[in-house]
Structures are given as structure tokens and as C-alpha cells.
Amino acid sequence: MTGNSSIPIVPLRAALIENRRKAALLFIMAVALLATMDMIVKFASSSLSTTQIVWGRYVAQFLATVLIVGPAGILTCVRSKVPGMHVARALFLFAANFAFMAALRYLPLIEAKVVGFASPLLLTALTYPVLGEKVGLGRWAAVIAGFIGVMIVMQPGTAMFQWAALLPLTMAICAAFYHVMTPIVARVEDPAISIYFLGIIGAVSMSAVVPW
Numbered sequence: 001m002t003g004n005s006s007i008p009i010v011p012l013r014a015a016l017i018e019n020r021r022k023a024a025l026l027f028i029m030a031v032a033l034l035a036t037m038d039m040i041v042k043f044a045s046s047s048l049s050t051t052q053i054v055w056g057r058y059v060a061q062f063l064a065t066v067l068i069v070g071p072a073g074i075l076t077c078v079r080s081k082v083p084g085m086h087v088a089r090a091l092f093l094f095a096a097n098f099a100f101m102a103a104l105r106y107l108p109l110i111e112a113k114v115v116g117f118a119s120p121l122l123l124t125a126l127t128y129p130v131l132g133e134k135v136g137l138g139r140w141a142a143v144i145a146g147f148i149g150v151m152i153v154m155q156p157g158t159a160m161f162q163w164a165a166l167l168p169l170t171m172a173i174c175a176a177f178y179h180v181m182t183p184i185v186a187r188v189e190d191p192a193i194s195i196y197f198l199g200i201i202g203a204v205s206m207s208a209v210v211p212w
Contacts (some may be wrong), residue, residue, distance in 0.1 A: 038100075038109060045105045054098050055210040058202030065199050069192045077196050081188050086197040089181045094202050096174035103167035114153045115168040121146040122176035 037057070044053050066074075080086055103112045121143045150169075185194055 038104065038113070041101050042104045042109045045101075050098065050102045050105060051206065051210055053101050054094075054202070055206035057097065057101075058094075058199060058206055061195075062199030062203040065192075065195050069195070074196060074200070076190075076193055077200070080193055080197075082185060085181060085185050086194060087201065089178050089185065089194065090198050090201040092174045092178035092181070093198055094205070096171045096178060097202075099167045099174065100171035103164055103171065106162070106164035107168070111153065111165075112168045115150055115165055116172050116175075117146065118150045118169060118172035119175040119179070121150070122172060123179050126176055126180045 041053055041057075048056075077083075077086075100112065100116060103115075107115075124139055124143050153165075182194070
């Protein structure tokens with residue numbers, strides 16, 4: 001291509017690949033940290049109630065956010081462009097956290113995690129109707145196979161099935177909606193605002209409940 005319309009395709013492609021690598025690395029770190037948190041929750045469930053554990057998780061997140069990002073972000077939340085979307089995301093994540101932490105009180109960690117794997121499957125199913133992203137036949141086949149695997153672990157309709165298995169499934173559903181809303185919010189606002197909303201709503205609501 002010539003003239004002012006020329007686009008440096010090679011550098012653009014290299015930058016895109018580098019961004020994807022960074023995103024993949026950040027995602028791996030996030031998954032590792034979440035797995036560590038799940039282990040801590042499983043140990044804590046032997047001596048603390050689910051309400052106390054959820055309270056500690058959100059208060060710690062809020063304090064860490066203030067230390068890392070700064071207190072100015074709290075005022076920024078008031079001027080949010082999509083406060084309703086932030087609140088909805090926060091409530092979905094809150095429900096997901098509470099359901100999964102409650103599940104760890106009754107189920108082995110591995111079993112709860114396997115049922116929780118329904119979350120990325122549901123997320124894949126939601127990407128087209130919500131985000132307009134195309135999902136190929138291969139991914140749909142993987143989603144169907146994944147759901148079959150989750151049902152095999154849960155064994156509904158058999159003597160092995162217990163009501164607690166519905167808790168990680170509830171987490172999976174709520175987490176899928178939380179994640180599918182994340183890129184929508186990220187298009188219009190800084191991620192720090194989203195993190196503040198998550199911490200504030202969880203910490204304030206649980207601080208009102210935990211003393212009782």
C-alpha cells in the first residue's frame with residue numbers, strides 16, 4: 001500500500017501478539033491466586049462461618065485496592081458512567097463467592113472445582129447473544145462435552161447427588177454473567193473503578209451482617 005493510507009501491518013500484528021501474551025500471563029496469575037484463595041477458604045471453613053470468610057475476603061480486597069490504587073478512586077466511583085452495570089457485576093460476583101465458599105464447607109475442594117468448571121462453559125455460550133462474538137462448532141462441541149462432564153460429576157437423580165452440589169453450579173452461573181459483563185464495562189471505564197465497586201459493595205454489605 002502507498003500514500004497516507006498505508007498501515008504498518010507487521011508491527012501492528014506483533015503488538016497484538018504481545019498483548020495477547022501479556023493477557024494470557026495475567027490470566028494464569030489470576031487463576032493461580034484464585035486457586036490459592038480456594039485452598040485457604042477450605043482450611044478456614046473448619047473454624048469460621050461462611051459469612052465471616054466472605055467478609056474477610058471483601059474487606060481484604062477493599063483495603064488492598066485503597067493501598068494500591070489510592071483512596072481517590074472512591075470518589076471516582078460516584079462519577080461512574082455505568083453505575084448500574086457495576087452494581088450488577090458486583091452482586092453477581094458476590095453471589096458467586098458466597099455460593100462457592102459455602103460449597104467448600106460441604107464438598108471436597110476438587111469436586112467443587114470440577115462442578116465450578118461449568119462457568120467458562122456458560123461464558124462461552126453467552127458470548128454470542130451478549131457480546132456478539134462468534135463461537136465456532138469446535139467450541140460448541142467442547143461446551144456440550146464439558147456440560148456432560150459436569151453432570152457426570154454431579155450425578156443428579158442418583159443417591160450420590162447432594163444439594164451442596166448446586167452451590168458450585170450457582171457459582172458457575174453467577175460467575176459467567178459477571179465475566180460476560182466485564183468487557184462491556186471495560187470499554188467505557190477504567191478497571192480500577194470496577195475493582196473499587198466490587199470491594200465496596202462486598203465489604204459494606206458483609207460488615208453490616210457479620211456482627212450479628
